[in-house]
Amino acid sequence: MPKLIRLMQNHNLAAGFLLLALCAILLADSLTQLGFAHGVLYTPLVALAGLSYRRKLLTLTASVSLIAIWLGFFIAPAAPADFSLFYVLANRSISCLAIVLMWWFGDQAITLRQSQHDQHVLASQTRLDLQLANQVAGISHWWLDDHLKMVQLDESSARLLGLNVRQLTLEQFACCFEQQAGPELKLQLEQTLEASNPLSLELRLHQESSQPVWVKLTAYADPASPGVLRGILQDIQQHYDEARRLQIQQRRFQQLADSLPVKVWTATADGRIDYVSETFASFSGQDAASIVADWLQLLHPDEQAPVLSHWQHCVSAKVPYNIEFRILSADGSYVWHLTSALPIFNEQGDVMYWFGSAMDISQQKALWQNTDNLRLSLYQTLNETTDAFFALDTQLTFTFINQKALELLTDPKIPALGKSITEVLYRPGKDYSALTTAIQRCYAKQSTETLSLTLPDQEHPATVRLYPSASGINVLLQLEQGRGIKG
Incomplete structure (x- = not known):
């Protein structure tokens, strides 16, 4: 039977075989007196067409069978004299009903098989997408059976931990991380099982043969399986490396800014001051945090409103900022500065941040004033x-x-x-x-x-x-x- 099903599903001659069988039954029906139940012979052919899981072949076989049943009624020799025409019509009608039912069952089977196939394809695609996402994000899975006190690792988790085995005791699993984190991790995993509260930690792996790797460990109690803790391991070393590079770059920028004679400052895309150099702080006699919190109070009272208005306009219009105003110095005097800032854009044309400077122009101002007086x-x-x-x-x-x-x-x-x-x-x-x-x-x-x-x-x-x-x-x-x- 399985061989017959595979033959009907995969062989290109299945349709030809069914057509020849239909013709043979019709020929036999046309040579036999009415009254012999030839219509019943069409039903197995419809069933075979249904096994092919090809809807068009099933419908064609059923349709031809119905036509052949009634065509045989007209071309077959007459029934014996003592055989009622009613029985002939009833026989062929019942055969038609059987064919229709067989077609319907076959059509439902094809629909069910197609639905199962679609679900299988969707599940396979989902698994592939999940595997790809796990690879891109560096995610792997593990689970803890509290009854056996054993931790089961998937292939990715074992590879991340640098292990050749995929089953560990809870103590062995905790030892995969830095020594000071192991006992605390074991305790927290046990508490997570008891309290059913999710756990999320960032830990460093203990790998003697290579540099330590930062991972994010997530664990949660499986609601469908009491005593089972499911977890995720994610390699986040790249994020730590990137954060460290950013810290180094920021430290270098601050050192450079502090060494410049001009006062350097930066602001967020919406115009909020978030950094001033030590040169600025030393000049004003205030710490950098105080200046960032309220930079406007350092300006001369007569110039605070127009300076703020101009700054807000430049931020809104995303245009360079240039203005002269007086800044309060540590000795209590106001000193003229030329302040400039440029918006720094990303590839999409959005402002990422503002980079600005303030240059002491008090001597130039005095020279210009002297020149004006002379003129x-x-x-x-x-x-x-x-x-x-x-x-x-x-x-x-x-x-x-x-x-x-x-x-x-x-x-x-x-x-x-x-x-x-x-x-x-x-x-x-x-x-x-x-x-x-x-x-x-x-x-x-x-x-x-x-x-x-x-x-x-x-x-x-x-x-x-x-x-x-x-x-x-x-x-x-x-x-x-x-x-x-x-x-």
């Missing part, structure tokens, strides 16, 4: 001189003009600062082309010139001194004493 004094002196003077930038735009030059060249009521020389010196009926040409030529040549020009509305020539530089050109107009504008 203001110079402009005041030039404004009070009796000679006309004005300054132009690289675009030949007025950056300074004293009152005498305004009276001499343009309408004093019309502002000249910020306007080009051609705009200011363009006045209907007055020709300043000689002056503008001289200025343009001198700036292009970058050489000092002194020339004499007669300006519009002037009786006598004026001495024009041109002093070009990389930032523009300065012009001094000197008129003879006692001579000025006509009229």
Whole structure:
């Protein structure tokens, strides 16, 4: 029987065999008088088709059998005279019913077998996925039978523990870990069995032939099997190595940051300060933890609100942060700093953290203030001189003009600062082309010139001194004493 089933399932000639058998039964039925129960002979063929577990073959065999039963009724010789037609019809109807039932049972068997096959495939795939996940995560399994006091290891657990055996006593299992952890582990496993509370520990294996390996041990009481403790071993050495590398990198970064003259700080992606260098702490006279907790209190009161607002804007917009403000020093004075920060992005374009620095610019600030004071004094002196003077930038735009030059060249009521020389010196009926040409030529040549020009509305020539530089050109107009504008 098993050979017949395998033949029907695997042999390509099974369909041909069934077709020949159907034809043979139909031929025998057509040559035999009505009344002989040939219809019953089709039923075994339907059963054989069902054993093939091929739904199409089963349905085709059953359909052909039904057609053949009634085709034989019409082509077979008539029944004997004393044989009732009712019995002939009943016989063939019962045969049809048997075929339909056999087809239904066969179809249900095929459905059940397909369901079992699908479940088997799913279970196999699940096992493969679980094995792959265990390999990737470094997970292995073990279980403890409290009645036998024996620990059973799977192949992966035995390999992780460096053992050639897969069955150990509880004492032997505890000795696989570092000596100081063994007795405590045994006690905790026994307590887990009694209290049914899950256990999770990180331990180092005791391996004399190699470096110790960190593992995570998890254990829980099996609710379906009293006295059985199931557990997992996971190799987490890679996580420890990675954490150690990160600690080394962080320590190196902090040492580098502490050695720099600028004050270094970092912040989380959402703008929360999480680190300041020792340079920062030494400058402020406060410990780093206090600065991280409330860095804003170190700023000058007048600048706290605008600085915080600008920082929040940069964090929200993910743009570089640059601003000047005063920071409280250890001696109680506020010192100007230029503070900058850049967002550090990952491959997805998200901010991982902010890296910032604060540089003392108090000396530069004092120098800039001194320069501004000198410039203001110079402009005041030039404004009070009796000679006309004005300054132009690289675009030949007025950056300074004293009152005498305004009276001499343009309408004093019309502002000249910020306007080009051609705009200011363009006045209907007055020709300043000689002056503008001289200025343009001198700036292009970058050489000092002194020339004499007669300006519009002037009786006598004026001495024009041109002093070009990389930032523009300065012009001094000197008129003879006692001579000025006509009229």
